[in-house]
Amino acid sequence: MPDQDGKRLSFKLVYYGPAQSGKTTNLLALHEQLAPEQKGEMMSMETQDDRTLFFDLLPLGFHAPSGLSIRCRLFTVPGQVAHDGTRKAVLSRADGVVFVADLQRNQETNNAEAFRSLSENCARVGIDLERLPLVVQFNKSDLPSAIPQTEIRERWQSAPWPLHFASALHGEGVRETFASLLGALYRRQDEACGLSREHGLNEAAFVAGLMGTP
Amino acid sequence: MSGAHFDHDWQLGELIDSHELPELAAALARLLGGDLALADGSGRIVWGTASPGARRQAVVIELDPVATLCSASASADALTAAGELLHDLLRTRIRYRMASALHLEVVAEDFASLKREHARLAESEARYRQLASELDARVKTQLAELEERQQMLYAAERLASIGQLAAGMAHEINNPLGFARSNLGSFRGYLQKFAALRDDLDHARAAWQALDLDFLLADGDELLDETLAGLERIAHIVADLKAFSNVDRSSEAYADLNTCLREAAAVIEAQLPAGIGLRLDLLPLPPIVCLPGHLKQAFYNILHNALQAIIDSGRPGTIILSSAAEAGRLTVRIRDNGIGMRPEQLAHAFEPFYTTRDVGHGVGLGLATARSIVVAHGGKIALDSAVDAGTTVTLSFPIPDD
Numbered sequence: 001m002p003d004q005d006g007k008r009l010s011f012k013l014v015y016y017g018p019a020q021s022g023k024t025t026n027l028l029a030l031h032e033q034l035a036p037e038q039k040g041e042m043m044s045m046e047t048q049d050d051r052t053l054f055f056d057l058l059p060l061g062f063h064a065p066s067g068l069s070i071r072c073r074l075f076t077v078p079g080q081v082a083h084d085g086t087r088k089a090v091l092s093r094a095d096g097v098v099f100v101a102d103l104q105r106n107q108e109t110n111n112a113e114a115f116r117s118l119s120e121n122c123a124r125v126g127i128d129l130e131r132l133p134l135v136v137q138f139n140k141s142d143l144p145s146a147i148p149q150t151e152i153r154e155r156w157q158s159a160p161w162p163l164h165f166a167s168a169l170h171g172e173g174v175r176e177t178f179a180s181l182l183g184a185l186y187r188r189q190d191e192a193c194g195l196s197r198e199h200g201l202n203e204a205a206f207v208a209g210l211m212g213t214p
Numbered sequence: 215m216s217g218a219h220f221d222h223d224w225q226l227g228e229l230i231d232s233h234e235l236p237e238l239a240a241a242l243a244r245l246l247g248g249d250l251a252l253a254d255g256s257g258r259i260v261w262g263t264a265s266p267g268a269r270r271q272a273v274v275i276e277l278d279p280v281a282t283l284c285s286a287s288a289s290a291d292a293l294t295a296a297g298e299l300l301h302d303l304l305r306t307r308i309r310y311r312m313a314s315a316l317h318l319e320v321v322a323e324d325f326a327s328l329k330r331e332h333a334r335l336a337e338s339e340a341r342y343r344q345l346a347s348e349l350d351a352r353v354k355t356q357l358a359e360l361e362e363r364q365q366m367l368y369a370a371e372r373l374a375s376i377g378q379l380a381a382g383m384a385h386e387i388n389n390p391l392g393f394a395r396s397n398l399g400s401f402r403g404y405l406q407k408f409a410a411l412r413d414d415l416d417h418a419r420a421a422w423q424a425l426d427l428d429f430l431l432a433d434g435d436e437l438l439d440e441t442l443a444g445l446e447r448i449a450h451i452v453a454d455l456k457a458f459s460n461v462d463r464s465s466e467a468y469a470d471l472n473t474c475l476r477e478a479a480a481v482i483e484a485q486l487p488a489g490i491g492l493r494l495d496l497l498p499l500p501p502i503v504c505l506p507g508h509l510k511q512a513f514y515n516i517l518h519n520a521l522q523a524i525i526d527s528g529r530p531g532t533i534i535l536s537s538a539a540e541a542g543r544l545t546v547r548i549r550d551n552g553i554g555m556r557p558e559q560l561a562h563a564f565e566p567f568y569t570t571r572d573v574g575h576g577v578g579l580g581l582a583t584a585r586s587i588v589v590a591h592g593g594k595i596a597l598d599s600a601v602d603a604g605t606t607v608t609l610s611f612p613i614p615d616d
């Protein structure tokens with residue numbers, strides 16, 4: 001449920017996934033590629049070897065035609081199995097989730113494990129996974145050991161979520177993934193937050209506002 | 215509550231507390247040429263007084279100003295630099311605050327889930343404890359029921375064996391009774407002949423001859439002997455029965471096991487069919503404190519099984535009953551060369567109501583009863599058996615050292 005105080009509407013979006021799948025890399029690429037009206041610094045809290053210890057945070061924002069300030073705070077969770085408590089706390093109050101999976105074949109069990117932890121933690125923090133805006137990103141498509149897209153699509157064909165392929169390290173597919181989540185977020189929140197009704201925002205304007213026109 | 219979350223909007227007052235603010239602001243003021251006012255994110259002055267026409271420098275964390283520096287004395291450059299300094303300080307603070315708040319959330323949640331887990335465990339423990347006590351009570355009532363049933367069956371079994379005994383006794387007594395009666399009938403006839411002699415005493419010698427009284431005298435004597443012997447036998451059987459019927463007299467006595475063995479053997483002996491023998495090899499035993507009636511019952515049960523095993527084999531056979539005092543124990547062996555038991559029969563032999571014979575011929579409680587009696591005397595009972603070779607039951611009792 002977004003933070004709303006009349007002048008401001010703040011959404012929390014969480015990048016979730018197994019360790020080393022490229023969540024932090026996604027945020028770094030977004031920080032570089034997005035140009036919304038407001039873009040904060042990226043805050044990272046990591047260990048020496050670049051593993052997220054608490055979270056990364058990237059704040060974005062723009063103003064709706066109505067004057068409403070719309071914010072998105074993008075978080076990453078720590079993917080390492082041991083940090084499940086932190087992962088759960090960071091996930092709390094999320095309005096949308098990008099699940100970043102690692103395309104490498106030897107990561108399949110880790111992906112599945114992480115997805116299961118996502119659904120369990122959602123249940124624990126009171127998020128209804130069925131209604132949560134969620135997109136799935138398969139990252140590291142540049143690697144030779146990556147599972148082919150066709151195979152992934154076939155396997156996930158009955159899943160209700162949008163699927164995206166990315167190479168976050170090379171900045172590919174990151175914007176598309178984010179745009180896709182923003183679309184889902186808009187559709188989920190439009191009614192409740194009066195985005196189109198009160199603030200003159202349609203889906204395209206909402207997405208464009210947070211991404212900035214490059 | 216949402217203010218406590220790590221991801222809420224942090225305010226200046228949460229990042230720099232009221233003790234450190236004056237010191238920090240005073241230092242900044244000195245750097246900025248003396249004039250400084252500090253406002254928080256909402257524009258409210260929290261330190262100093264804003265001079266009219268002062269320059270302003272907002273310090274933005276994430277997207278919004280968290281603080282604003284206002285100074286009339288500072289150059290634009292100095293004010294920007296001071297803003298950067300404060301920004302770095304606040305950014306460090308917010309990282310620290312967010313990390314520690316997150317950590318606290320995790321710990322609190324861990325603690326909460328531990329408490330939930332604990333509550334769950336406590337509840338299930340309570341449930342198990344209740345279950346256990348219910349189970350205990352159930353087992354107890356069932357045991358009591360079982361015991362009661364066993365008692366009833368035991369009584370029934372005893373009745374049956376008493377019935378069997380009675381039938382045997384009746385048969386045994388009937389036989390001597392039959393010939394004693396017929397002998398006495400003949401004897402009356404003899405006496406009538408002597409009466410006829412009295413009527414013809416004048417021709418006594420001729421009448422004596424005619425009545426064949428020499429034979430009557432001789433035979434009469436024999437008849438009386440035989441009858442007396444029969445009555446003697448009946449008296450014996452009755453004595454045995456009396457001894458045996460003492461089984462319920464559950465008083466302890468200082469008794470010789472051999473006496474018990476003899477009495478039990480006497481009862482069995484009376485039931486032995488042709489071709490089956492009973493041999494007693496009893497060595498002297500020290501008397502022990504025991505329940506003689508119960509022990510007799512035990513010995514009788516085992517002897518009865520031995521007899522039945524020989525009958526079942528369809529061959530003649532012998533029951534050998536032996537006793538000895540050896541190695542600090544009294545040992546009694548009852549051996550038969552009857553039909554024997556298969557291993558699975560042997561395994562169940564001491565179970566109440568396990569019988570290899572048809573239901574109704576029951577000796578189902580025989581060995582079970584014998585065992586409980588022996589065990590009650592601190593003794594042991596062992597079975598050794600081979601199919602078609604026979605069975606040996608070995609009982610041993612401790613000799614209390616005095």
Ligand SMILES: Nc1nc2c(ncn2[C@@H]2O[C@H](COP(=O)(O)OP(=O)(O)OP(=O)(O)O)[C@@H](O)[C@H]2O)c(=O)[nH]1
Pocket residue numbers: 017018019020021022023024025026050051052053076077078079080139140141142143166167168169170
């Ligand atoms: N080849 C390739 N490497 C990638 C890609 N995305 C991320 N990586 C690398 O994968 C490693 C982990 O990336 P991170 O972004 O730190 O992963 P993370 O999901 O944040 O990991 P945790 O913080 O431990 O959960 C880094 O070495 C990245 O450079 C990609 O698209 N292709």
Ligand SMILES: [Mg+2]
Pocket residue numbers: 023024025050051052076077078079
């Ligand atoms: Mg990371």
